[in-house]
Amino acid sequence: MNYFYHLATLMCLYLLLAQSMNMYLGFTGILALCHIAFYGIGAYASALLVMHGAPFELAFLAAGILPALLSILLGLTSIRLKADYLGIATLGFAQIVSSILQNWDSLTRGALGLAGIPKPEIFGVTFADKASFFYLTAGITAVLMFVMYRILKSPFGRVLETIRDDEVAAMSLGKNTVAYKLTAFGIGALVAGFAGSLFAHFITFIDPASFVINDLSLILVITVLGGLGTFRGPFLGVLAIMVFFEPLRFLPLPAEYLGPLRLWIYSLLFVLTLRFVPSGLGGLWKHRSRRGQQFTRY
Amino acid sequence: MFRKSLFTAVTLSSVLLASCGGTGSAKTITLGALGPLTGDASSYGIDMQNAASLAVKDINAAWAAEGMTLELQWENGACNGKDGATAAQKLVDVDGAQVILGGFCSSETLAAAPITEAAKVLLFSPGSSSPDVTNAGDYVYRDWPSDSYQGTKLAEFANENGWKTVAMVSEETDYAKGIAGAFTARFQELGGTVTEEKYLSEDTDFKTQITKLNAGAPDAWFVNPQTPVKADVLFKQMQDLGIEGPFLLNDVAGTSNDLLTNYKDYLEGSYTATLYIDEESEGVKAFKANYEATYGSQPNYLGYDLTTYDAVWILANAVLEVGNNGEAVKAYLDSFTGYDGLAGHTDFDANGDPLAGHSVYKIVSGAIVKQ
Amino acid sequence: MDILPQLLINGLISGSTIALIAVGLSLIFGVLKFMNFAHGEIAMLGAYFYYYFFITLGWPVLPSMAITVALCAFVGFLFNRFIFWPLRKESQWTLLIVSVGVGMLIKNSVQLVASGSTRTYSQANEPSVVHHFFGDALIITSNQILIIVSAFVLMLGLFFFLKYSKLGKSIRALSDNMSLAGVVGIDIRRSVDWIFVLSSAIAGFAGILIAYEESLTPNMGQHLSILAFVAVILGGLGSIPGALVGGLLIGLLQDVGTGLTIGGYSIPSSYKSLIAFSVLILFLLFRPRGLFGISLEEDKSQKE
Structure with missing residues (x-):
């Protein structure tokens, strides 16, 4: 308990x-x-x-x-x-x-x-x-x-x-x-x-x-996965990490691979979320794009 | 290298699984185990796991007659406080561990101690060397001596050799810091001067530190890193910059087989202080042969491996005699009369620290020789 | 004993490797207008690829280097094609945070395959060839000379490539004005691909050099990224000579700053990384355009 x-x-x-x-x-x-x-x-x-x-x-x-x-x-x-x-x-x-x-x-x-x-x-x-x-x-x-x-x-x-x-x-x-x-x-x-x-x-x-800066990664992953700019995002992010990924700890794999494997999955999800569903699990963040502006002269 | 470590991991896990599966109807005693299985310190954790598995195998052979088996439930402390505490909490609550072998890193032990202390679970570290562990709790024991012994021993040795100025390059970690502090305090007390340059664990280039220290033309150098790899880089850069000894080495830099072989000529005549190990004893020879036969390589950290091996035996003897109960094992260890194992005679003081300390060794053609 | 010459050389060695990474960063910034937080990780990846071919497989030096550089270039290309290029129309903010994620992904992949522990190339242990100058005041190994020389040669090559080759000219046109470059018939996607290929190849090579001189760990990439950022900002965004000068300056400041003892006082060398950031903050405050960059006031049209 x-x-x-x-x-x-x-x-x-x-x-x-x-x-x-x-x-x-x-x-x-x-x-x-x-x-x-x-x-x-x-x-x-x-x-x-x-x-x-x-x-x-x-x-x-x-x-x-x-x-x-x-x-x-x-x-x-x-x-x-x-x-x-x-x-x-x-x-x-x-x-x-x-x-x-x-x-x-x-x-x-x-x-x-x-x-x-x-x-x-x-x-x-x-x-x-x-x-x-x-x-x-x-x-x-x-x-x-x-x-x-x-x-x-x-x-x-x-x-x-x-x-x-x-x-x-x-x-x-x-x-x-x-x-x-x-x-x-x-x-x-x-x-x-x-x-x-x-x-x-x-x-x-x-x-x-x-x-150390490494630990920032986990906070970032939770925030992004849950959905940036939504209040419910961090709740969903923490829940996803704890409920779906904490059990990975119990996989019958040697710990020296389990730890890095978890981090690897997290970072992959991070990139995929931003690439394909930038609104994350929270899903409400208005995905903005600024067409046409990036080709202006720096 | 990649393949080899994967291979070791696979064999290791099959060994662990086999030891879990083969219990049959016999009575099984499970002890918790906690060490750094990931990250930079994992090389220690894997060695610790290997040595402990060998001990478990030997113990089970000895216990077969009584129909008992011992097994270890491993958790990863990742050599930091948060994971150490979480792992300890899981061992105590989910696995119901009463006796835990570990942590290895001092940060793991120090963070696990309050949890095991509250649950009256015995914590027995084979490798934590921080002076803080001495007062971490009543249920905390270790058979690895505190770093302060090592620093003090080397300081006295340097003084006897007539060295007055020592240049020390030291990593900013708990282990190296404990040694540096004890060495500096004792050496100054004896009238010497220590010039220290530190580097952080994330630093990879030490040329500036070495150049700066060399400007002071010291009588001797003290190389004080946290891991053998950092020692490797230090030795290489010191060699490149034309630094010549004599060197004092902490036991990480001075007892790693790889380093002693790779820098055989460079380190000739250096000194180190480590736990006294009688490498000629039958037990240690047999352990090394057994280790090599099982894992395909020599043990990386013989000293830590032997204290781990002994620790498992001490704990196994204790639970066999008084039962798998933290309080009972504590009482057993308090009235302990000593254990003669591979790492010599182990006995504890009132704080649960071992009575045996470090001895000074000289490095002669790639091997350490007791002074 | 005067240690200044030695400190200068130490700084030059680390500075020239930082410069190599900074140049790639600057190139990418030139077209996609964002600081690629994953760029230092490519250098880390290069160090590990080389470890695999050179140490684990035991290949000779040159083939190991060639395949390492090629693989790094390919990884850079893949990340551009599948992550950065499709997101190019997003805000700079999105690209930045994606690159943070890409960096994490590369690092964790290496950690998964090769474990997190520090390694060195010194299994292939042969004593360095050491050269002495001015008595013993300056000691430098052949390896270190090679690092400095190859950094300068690469930089020079890149400069002439950008100046005179067709591809180089279109890359410059692109970073000048992307829509205009498109109008005059430059294949934008292909050029951006090439920028990633080039800068990743250079970074991979730099990674090998750094690992030879120091050691390799999965965490080194982040550290390199940050130092390269500082170098780029020091030299001025988008300026290739600026990145070179910035990198060298950072290296020199770090080593000379912590190494010199003036009037009995010196900065402890464990504060080495602090020096780079103090310089960074000073520049951000007082001269954000760096030494060679264009002023931010002239630059109204940037992507925010």
Whole structure:
């Protein structure tokens, strides 16, 4: 039963990660590839604060706010850039964060990682066992999901979609598109940081290797497979991965082939989805094409 | 190479399947097993799996008279915390494991420990060397010594040799870092100077680090990588840049057969520190022959293979005597009087760390010789 | 001992391999107007193909190289024909994220077949031929000379190819103005195919060189892609000489930047990869068009 709670908790975390990435990638069209860095910063911030005596509530909040602030700083320098510049700049940012986590020995203990991270204690209640931790995670996930849902369905959310589909049109409506994009990016980073905090206190051991660019792939696959720019997409993506692909673990194949095989199937699905059904499982994203524009002079 | 590894995998899985299928009416005891079966560290995991399978075969032969069989249920920890924890949780809940062999990587052991601890399941690592494992939990044991022994031993040795400045090139990983920390602390205490240049695991070019360190004209070099392949690249680039020893090597760089053969002349007269293994003993010779006969190659990491082999025997003896129960096995190991296996005499201190440590070896024409 | 000459050579070696990948990236950008995130993976693939023919099958050097380069070119062609070309009318955003996926696919395929562990070519172990200059201040192996020379020769060849050959001229016309090129009767699809073939072949070759000098792992592609991006942005998008200069600059900055000790201070060499990105961010902030690129203000008509 604990194994079920364990998997369910991980599902919640991936759901949070995928939906928060969807917030800026799918809904707003910001191609940023540093989600894993926000996740890592959140995990480290929360673990370090609690290990130095801060209460969990404070550490949890800080774990969200720190990456959100950093994302806004990063966004201020690069969010005006074209998509490929932004993609590279954010990839570079992820690399810088990973490098700092590995090199800043006195704070992060480098590659040794942080072991023995305490379980969260909220108003005197400790969430030590798997079941209670799952309920905590599920509760937080539900709240964050609801908030993101309301944001996306509000006028604010509709502006984001307009920016994605036609930024010039959004500008001509008098919208400060940069401010909107920064906000969406910041919310994405905030939620990723919260997920990072939960992850750190759940596994109780983190090291820089837990937050490398490779792990971004799984989040991307979930988001794309489920359907970019649809609220239900990440739910479907997580479900598809967990329900259809987690059982692959039980195939009678040696583990040294099983792991790579799963990743291979994921990436194949990723490419096929984008190539043939860009709307993913969510199926609602209006597939836009801009015929005739790409042949203009660069 | 590709074909060979596929072939090994197929034979391995058939061996595993056969051992699962052949239980018949006999009583079967299942232990969990956790190691890095994918990724960069998988070469350790596969070796660990091989050594453990040999142990299981030998144990089953010995148990045949009593109508008992032992089997291992493997899960992949992928040498990281998340997969280590998930694998441990599955072993504990789905497979009902009471005793787990592993993890191999320290990250696996450290992430699995809270889970096994809560379920009162015994975790026994044959390869985790992080100093953090010492205090990971009451149910955590290992028969591989902490890295701090290795660093300290080499620092004292370097001092006795009269070396005052050591240039260290070190990988940023838990294993290498534990050694580097212990070496530097002890060597400085003894009045020496260590200049360290680090590289990250994803780096592939070390010429700058080597050039920079060489500018300081050190008395000796300490080569401290995480995997033999990185050691290979380091040796090649050091050789190309005209670096001459003496070299101190950690036990990854200093005990891999491939490296000792490929760089036979270059490494002549280098020193390394590893767990003391009496390669001349009958048991070790038989193990090596058995390994080669079964898997078609010499063991890659003899030291780890032997601790794995011993670990399976220790656990098997324990469950045979007190039953497949984590608490009972813990009590058994706490009142342990020692086990004389292939890796020498194994006994534990109050933290579940082994009492035996590292010894210094000299590399002489492609083989290690105890000093 | 003065280590600057050695650092410069170290930087030149890694820089010239980065430049080879950057050139291909720049060519592809020229026509399809997107940064191909999968391009570094082709170099990784080349390193592994070569491993298979040279080490596993034990073929001699030249045939192994020839078939590796041909296979990489073919893979590049396939991905263009079946993925990128059909999507050319989509937004740049879609192409980018597809290329991220293609990169993952290549990497995971290699991981599946060859396992994730690091390898080297050094089973074929023969001691390098070492040349000493200025006493011991500069040491360079024959292999490393070969890397630098072949990078420059390739680059020069490419330059003349683009400048004077018929295909080269149509490629340039294409990146200048695709619809006009179509009007004057250039077969656009065929030319784009050729661009992928060419740039993938060069990347595959670069992969072999890198693996010879360092080592090969399935993760190396991503790292190479990023370094090549930085090189392209440094040199200016779409500029071939720019990609060359950018690649060399990145290599030199990384090695000299972390290697030099000035007044007792030096950057720890484990921060090597940080240098490239700090330079990238600085350029994005202050000179986004790079050293040789056209200004973004002149460039109103780009695909967004």
